[in-house]
Amino acid sequence: MNKILIQPKLFLFSLLCFLGFLTASTYADVKAVKLFNYEGSLKPVTTCMLGGKTKVIAPGPYDKTLRIWDFATGECEGVVGSHEGYVRSVTTCVVDGEIKVIAGYDNTFSSSLNVKKSEYVQNTIRVWDLKTGKCEHALRRHISTATAVATFVTDGKPKILSGSGCYGYRAENGYVHNDG
8 A cells, every 4th residue: 555645734845755655745844644545556656746735646656547636535536547658757737727737658669569660659748637637738759758747837828848868848949859
């Protein structure tokens, strides 16, 4: 059974994911309290994100999904999407008053033996609508595992910043580039 732990002061937090235990705490007080347990895979939770003031969004450990947890009840409110690979990073943003979930994951390959390289499922960032659970966008430009995603707003428009290895997503033109 994996444990999700959270410190009562929810502003200023840091996340630690280690061997299936997830804690969130302020820098001033590293004491964490158990919020709830969830049953499932014994694999580690590798990332999570606060979604608004009352939700935790975390991947199902290596089951290729995202799960939305309620702080107050500890209940899983739903599963968002089905990724083609393991979710490695997650963040949220608000677009037109709606919370969107952005998740990065690593590639999986087609089971067909005669598939060309261009037909492989690429390392992708997906944008999910939290209410409908539907994928709104799939950004398939990374060369390797999409290990980090973040959002920011410029000129009133939300942007996604993502990274994989030494490759980065250039927001101004939408291209992946290699800084190496």
